[in-house]
Amino acid sequence: MKAIPPFRLVAEPLNDAAAALPTFRWAGDNVGKRHKLGGAPDFIQSPETPLCSCAKPMTFYAQLDSINDDYCLADCGLIYVFVCFDCFETKAMLQSG
Numbered sequence: 001m002k003a004i005p006p007f008r009l010v011a012e013p014l015n016d017a018a019a020a021l022p023t024f025r026w027a028g029d030n031v032g033k034r035h036k037l038g039g040a041p042d043f044i045q046s047p048e049t050p051l052c053s054c055a056k057p058m059t060f061y062a063q064l065d066s067i068n069d070d071y072c073l074a075d076c077g078l079i080y081v082f083v084c085f086d087c088f089e090t091k092a093m094l095q096s097g
């Protein structure tokens, strides 16, 4: 399985509506800022690495955080994206606290 070096992703608002969104009212300071590319997933629940159709463990590609209380993924959850660099199948899963 190919591993990708870690990058932090910073969400930059692309218009006034995005810039005007309120932040989380009660969540911890890091919630909403846990976006990342590569590295290792910060699993909230038990670790899960999906298998692709060619039966290989998939490479962790990205992690996308909840945005704010209006766009919260269950209980401040994260979406994890995996890819296979052989067949380029992708899978996404969500974990929540």
Ligand SMILES: [Zn+2]
Binding pocket: 052, 053, 054, 055, 056, 084, 085, 086, 087, 088, 089
């Ligand atoms: Zn594959």
